[in-house]
Each structure stands twice: as C-alpha cells, then as structure tokens.
Amino acid sequence: MSEVMSLEMAISPGSDATFSSQRSDISEGARTKKCLPTEEEIFYMNCRAAYLTVFKSSLENIISKDQLYLALQHAGRNPSRKTINKYWTPQTAKLNFDDFCIILKKEKPTSKAELLKSFKQLDVNDDGSILHSDLYKFLTKRGEKMTREEVNAMINLAGVNADGRFDYIKFCKLYMTTSEQCLKTTLEKLEVDGKLRRQQFGSHTRGSSEKDRSLPLPKPSPRIIRKTDQETFSDKGDTRNHSLGTTRKFKTSVSFTIIMGANSNRNSKLTEPNSIKDWQCAQSRGCFFLEEDGDIISHHYRMQIAQRSVVYLTIKPLKLSQVEGKPSPWLSVDTALYILKENESQADLQLICFTELRNREVFGWTGELGPGVYCLIPSTTGCWLRKEIKPTTEEAQLVCRDETGELCLTKEFRSTLSDIFDIIDLDGNGLLSLEEYNFFELRTSGEKCDEDAWAVCKENFDTKKNELTRQGFLDLNLMEANDREGDPRDLWVTLHSMGYSKALELTEACPFVIDVYADKCRPRIKAVHMEACSGQLEKIICKSVLNKGDTKVMDGYENIVIHTDKRDTWITSVIENKTDNKVIIHVNNELSRNCINNRGLNIFAVEVAPKSTMVSQHVMPLNERQEWIYYSVYSLIS
Structure with a gap:
C-alpha cells in the first residue's frame, strides 16, 4: 500500500485539526471486572506484536525512517510522508518502543467510514466513482500533496479503475482489507513464536489483571532475577546500536515495597486557619x-x-x-x-x-x-x-443555521466556549484583558494579539472597562465561523488545543x-x-525527593541510587546517576496492586544521563477506597 501512503493526509477534511485520543475514565466497575482484556491491554499487545515483527527485541531501537514506516504498517497504519517526518526530524537519531507506543496512540488507523466520507466530497455524480482528472487535481493540490508517481500508482491499481474513473468504494475495501491483514499477520506471528510471547519487556498494561491481583505480595528480593527476565535479554548475535542497549541481562536489582492504606473519605490534615475570614x-x-x-x-x-x-x-x-x-x-x-x-x-x-x-x-x-x-x-x-485509548466518538456539531439561514453556534458549543472563557479569565473578574487573551492566543495559535489588533477587537465586540466580555468572546468565535463559511476546522483547532475531545469533553x-x-x-x-x-520543575521534584525520600543503592554500583518519596496521595521515584556514563534502568511494576503511574506502562526502561537525576515515575492508587501496594523492581541493564 505504499502507493497511497499520503492518502489519509491528502483527503481528510479535518487532517490539520486531528489530535490524539480522549481520556479513558477508569470506573470502579472497570477495576473489578477484568475478565476480558481491556482496550489498553489490546492496544499494547498490538504495539508489541508489530514491533517484534520488525525487531528481535523490544529493547531494539528504530534507527531509520524506513524502519519506522515498516513498524507502523505492521501496526495497521498507513503513514504519510508528513506523518513520518513529524516523528523523525533531522535531529532524530533513534526511537524506542515507548516512543513507538506513543506514536500509535496519536496516529489512529483510518476507518472505512472516514475514507468514504472524504471521497464522497469529490463524487459529484454520487455514483461511487471519481474522474481520474478530478482525483489527480485534488490529491496533488490539497492537504499533503501527493506526487505524480503516487497518484499514478493509485490510478493504475487493478480492480478499482475503469473508463477513466476511480471506484473509491472498492478502493476503501481494498485499503481496509490490506491494513487488517497486515495486523492479523503480525499477531499470528507473535502467537506462534513462543520466545516472543515470553518476552516481558514491552508487555505493557495499565493496572493488573484479576489473576495478578490474586497473587500474594512477594517478599522483597532485590538480588533475584526471574528466569523469564533472563530470557528477555537472551538474544544473541544482534550487534545493532540501541539507546536502550543490546545487552541481555541485568547486572543488579533493587526493589521497593510500600503498602498504602485506603483513604475512603479523601481527607488529610489540611485545615483553614480559624481567623481566615479576616485575612x-x-x-x-x-x-x-x-x-x-x-x-x-x-x-x-x-x-x-x-x-x-x-x-x-x-x-x-x-x-x-x-x-x-x-x-x-x-x-x-x-x-x-x-x-x-x-x-x-x-x-x-x-x-x-x-x-x-x-x-x-x-x-x-x-x-x-x-x-x-x-x-x-x-x-x-x-x-x-x-x-488514553478510547473509541472515536462522533464529532459534535459546532455551528448550524437558524430559521433565517444565518450561521449560529450550537448550544453545546456555546456552553463549551463559556467554560473556556472561565478557564482563560485568570483573575476571575468575568472579563478578558489583553494579557489574559494572549495566554489563550499563544496556546491556540502560537501568536500574540498586538495592541492594534486588540483595538480592532474592542471596536467590533462587546467590551467593558477595555476588556472583552463573555458575549464578546462568543461573538468573536462566531465571526471566525462566518469567515470560514461554517467550516469548523479552525474552531476544532482551538478546542483541541484547549484539551477538548470530539465530544466536547475536557479530557486533555x-x-x-x-x-x-x-x-x-x-x-x-x-x-x-x-x-x-x-x-x-523536574529539578525541583528531584531535589525534594533526594532530601526526603527513602534511598537504596544498587548493589555493587554505589554511584547509582534509587530514591522513593512516599506522600499521602502518591509515590515518586527518582533515579540518581553519579557516574560519568549514561545508565539504563529497567523498571518493573507488574506486582504492584491497585496502582496507576504517569507512564501508563507496568514495564519500561529509562536512560539516565551521566551526573544527573531524573524522575522515574509517579504512582497513585487506582481506587482510593482500597488499599494499594507499590512493589517496584529497578534493575541495571548491562
């Protein structure tokens, strides 16, 4: 399918405004009912399968654009040149498995409905086909422009072209079948390869399965490495250069066990001073x-x-x-x-x-x-x-026409804009100053509004005391919709920049x-x-943890220290590398219970620069009403 690698970006009407997935709510019911794999677990299984189809180990790095493109294809994606260049810049030397997972979270596979919707815009006769001349003009002039060779390859595809017309319904079926077959083949290879199936590095899941939760908490054994961990790094003959190393076993390990009680009422020691009403x-x-x-x-x-x-x-x-x-x-x-x-x-x-x-x-x-x-x-x-991984929801409607035919904002969108106004009204006075508005502009467009532009804004929209009112802010967005003749793409750029999903939920x-x-x-x-x-901020957190946290030195490597700071609500781990060389630390949280960490991975590896400290992870309880157990093993990769 390389001949259509630019297709998604070229034809998608919302391509420039498409952002990543919505936050997945972890309900109490979902925490206790995990007989079937969660979407998150399935996602990481697919990531792992795709990666291990291209590489021998999840510890290997992607070291070229071609490798990145191949791995993404095995994951059921069809990346464009623009997508590849977004993640592989001139400064990129390598990407690891964690990077690959992040990319897959952002780059959702194109659905058949999305493809059909895009093509239908060009189908003037509504007969399921498009003139080759129209297809060529569109794909080479709009979106991410495809090359003449790429378009010719599409036009020459057997079974989807006849009499100078492109049958996009057949093409969409071929496109989806190819992507699905690619992922299916990848998963089948993982299933039949026992060694890959045992490989623990990269089997990332959020939380623990019900089966895992029934296991007793092991006694701390910082020096003992399980056989399966040894097998993880047992491949031989691989001499490629990786950021996470090609060596195959741990030099030493150290573990932390912290049992945290349930916090049913979420209360702690914070109390207001008695006389605060006079302050x-x-x-x-x-x-x-x-x-x-x-x-x-x-x-x-x-x-x-x-x-x-x-x-x-x-x-x-x-x-x-x-x-x-x-x-x-x-x-x-x-x-x-x-x-x-x-x-x-x-x-x-x-x-x-x-x-x-x-x-x-x-x-x-x-x-x-x-x-x-x-x-x-x-x-x-x-x-x-x-x-988080969550099924794509139908895009909310932002604009509509009233009974007179005039463009207007939908009730739901107006409510969302009102909330955005409250967020950017930093002093809470119900008005937006130029300074407050510029924080919003920098976030959504990357540019500030100068004094002259602000003066024009005040002339055209409702203001009070030289500041923009809530109604003025709503009217400003309506003007932008009118300027685009109702096209909501620029409005979606604003919404996504402010953390809103397609369903107008504040998720990011x-x-x-x-x-x-x-x-x-x-x-x-x-x-x-x-x-x-x-x-x-990271320096401040590291300094705070080093001053207050529990400290453990790697056995035989006194210049590599793990610091763990326990607070009422979360646990923070910091790795300190006092040596003159970078070190790679493998972190395993598989036996923790009722925990969530900021990396979203139970197993990961981090590279710590010489003479430096870094935050390894923050960990919190999934359910505060239940006891949670932090059990983490830190291993030095040789």
Whole structure:
C-alpha cells in the first residue's frame, strides 16, 4: 500500500485539526471486572506484536525512517510522508518502543467510514466513482500533496479503475482489507513464536489483571532475577546500536515495597486557619495542558508578599459547568504547587515549601513567609492527565443555521466556549484583558494579539472597562465561523488545543484555581508565562525527593541510587546517576496492586544521563477506597 501512503493526509477534511485520543475514565466497575482484556491491554499487545515483527527485541531501537514506516504498517497504519517526518526530524537519531507506543496512540488507523466520507466530497455524480482528472487535481493540490508517481500508482491499481474513473468504494475495501491483514499477520506471528510471547519487556498494561491481583505480595528480593527476565535479554548475535542497549541481562536489582492504606473519605490534615475570614486574599486561575508528546505545560506565577505574614495557600481543580451524564475527568486530576523564593544573589530559586496537605481535592500549605517575591510552579503527577485509548466518538456539531439561514453556534458549543472563557479569565473578574487573551492566543495559535489588533477587537465586540466580555468572546468565535463559511476546522483547532475531545469533553487539560490568604498584608499573584512541567520543575521534584525520600543503592554500583518519596496521595521515584556514563534502568511494576503511574506502562526502561537525576515515575492508587501496594523492581541493564 505504499502507493497511497499520503492518502489519509491528502483527503481528510479535518487532517490539520486531528489530535490524539480522549481520556479513558477508569470506573470502579472497570477495576473489578477484568475478565476480558481491556482496550489498553489490546492496544499494547498490538504495539508489541508489530514491533517484534520488525525487531528481535523490544529493547531494539528504530534507527531509520524506513524502519519506522515498516513498524507502523505492521501496526495497521498507513503513514504519510508528513506523518513520518513529524516523528523523525533531522535531529532524530533513534526511537524506542515507548516512543513507538506513543506514536500509535496519536496516529489512529483510518476507518472505512472516514475514507468514504472524504471521497464522497469529490463524487459529484454520487455514483461511487471519481474522474481520474478530478482525483489527480485534488490529491496533488490539497492537504499533503501527493506526487505524480503516487497518484499514478493509485490510478493504475487493478480492480478499482475503469473508463477513466476511480471506484473509491472498492478502493476503501481494498485499503481496509490490506491494513487488517497486515495486523492479523503480525499477531499470528507473535502467537506462534513462543520466545516472543515470553518476552516481558514491552508487555505493557495499565493496572493488573484479576489473576495478578490474586497473587500474594512477594517478599522483597532485590538480588533475584526471574528466569523469564533472563530470557528477555537472551538474544544473541544482534550487534545493532540501541539507546536502550543490546545487552541481555541485568547486572543488579533493587526493589521497593510500600503498602498504602485506603483513604475512603479523601481527607488529610489540611485545615483553614480559624481567623481566615479576616485575612486578605488573592486568586488566580490556570490550566495544565497535555501536549502531543505527552508532556504537560501550565501557567507559572509570581507572588508578592509586602510584609512578613502567615500565609494559607491552596490549589484545586476549577469547577466548570457540568452536563448531567457527561464525565468531568479533570476534577480527578491531582494538583500541587511548589513555592520558591526569588533571590538576586542566587542562580537557582530556593525551594521554600510544597502543598502536600490535603482536604479532598484541595491541596494546601500554611506557614510564615517573609517579604519578597516568590515563584509559584503548579505540578501534577500526570497519572490522571494522560492520552488514553478510547473509541472515536462522533464529532459534535459546532455551528448550524437558524430559521433565517444565518450561521449560529450550537448550544453545546456555546456552553463549551463559556467554560473556556472561565478557564482563560485568570483573575476571575468575568472579563478578558489583553494579557489574559494572549495566554489563550499563544496556546491556540502560537501568536500574540498586538495592541492594534486588540483595538480592532474592542471596536467590533462587546467590551467593558477595555476588556472583552463573555458575549464578546462568543461573538468573536462566531465571526471566525462566518469567515470560514461554517467550516469548523479552525474552531476544532482551538478546542483541541484547549484539551477538548470530539465530544466536547475536557479530557486533555485540567483547569485549576490558586487561592492565597495572608494575615498581615494583601498578597499579589500574577501569571507570568506558560512552561512545560519538566526542566526546572523536574529539578525541583528531584531535589525534594533526594532530601526526603527513602534511598537504596544498587548493589555493587554505589554511584547509582534509587530514591522513593512516599506522600499521602502518591509515590515518586527518582533515579540518581553519579557516574560519568549514561545508565539504563529497567523498571518493573507488574506486582504492584491497585496502582496507576504517569507512564501508563507496568514495564519500561529509562536512560539516565551521566551526573544527573531524573524522575522515574509517579504512582497513585487506582481506587482510593482500597488499599494499594507499590512493589517496584529497578534493575541495571548491562
């Protein structure tokens, strides 16, 4: 099917606005009823089967575009050149199995209905066929332009072309049959190959099966490697270069076992000061956004305290309008806040405190702060804010025509836009300033609105005190729909950028609100920029865990240290590599119970640079009303 590798991007009307899958709600019933494989388990089985058809081991790396293309084809995808180039840039040297899984989550297989819908737009006679001249003109001029050779290959396909016309119904059937057969062949190969079937690396599933949960918790045995683990790395004769190594066994291992009790009422030690009603307060909103690569970005803040005061500071998910029967997944996302002191004489910010106390969904901290400027960095583990596998839902309608024929926004879309207004109204005053609007613009378009453009905006849409009203914001979006003559693609770009799914559910973002109370002065808080929750934040988390966590040294390798920090609600693991060489650590969580981690994988490997630390994983309970057991084995790959 290489002759149609550009087809999906070329003909799909929403190709530029297509983003990844929606968050999968993990209900209590789903946790206790797992007789059949879950969608997540089936997904990773397919990933593993496709990968092991191309490579001998999941530890091997993809080292070329051709290998990436071949692996994606075995997974039932038909990637275009643009898709391949998106993941294999000039800076890419290699991709590992985890990268491959992430790509497959983003690149959904094209359905027959989607293909037919795209072709029908060109079928002027509605007879199931398209003139070759029309097909050639469309595929070489729109979307990701196909080459003359690629179009000619389609036109020359036997059985789907006759009398100068392209039978797209037959073509769609051929396309789907080929993709399905490719995946079927891949799974059959895995089934008959006992060695591949035993291979543990890459058998990633979220949570544990019912069978696994019935197993007793093993006693910690950090030095013992199971036979199956040895077989995982027993292949010989493979001399290719991989980021996760080609060696075949573990040098040493260390394990952690932590038993956490049930937290049925989700309450902790956070309590409001008795006299808080007399304190002065400042508030700001913000949002965690899930990026295409799985990274999370959020607003960062500057807080000013004029004089020494007792401060009560909280962060929690922002409550938006909720439709009965519709899930509100962002409300279950954990939120936290690191408070750092700005100091001109120091290159790094000084970590002052962390909102580790909790009362239901609210995390907070109470203490005394001196006068000065503080940096507030929001944080989430990412356990409940992740891209998930979920069946594609029918796309919600955004615009319609009223009885006079005028274009208007649907009721559901207006409600969603109103929620977006509440998210980007950072000070919560019911109006959008230019600064607030520009955070929105940077998120959705990557560009700021300048003063001149803002002046035009104020002339054409409802404003108050030089700020845009909610109605003005709705009218602005209606104008954009009219400018595109009702084409919703640009509107969907905005919605997906803000974390909304095709069903208009907020699945890939978590809006939050920060409240700061002080007893002696009026605190000030202001969003200053948006930044990835890696980099500086990761350094802060690592430093915090190294200071407070339980430490275990790899036996025989005293310069490789695993730190594990247990909090009331989650567990964080940090790997410290003090050596002058990179190390590869294999992490196995298979025997944990009632747990979810931010990687979404029970087994994975991480590469730690020389003289550095990195967060290995965050782990939380799947069900807080039940006991959860963290049992993780960290092994050094030789």
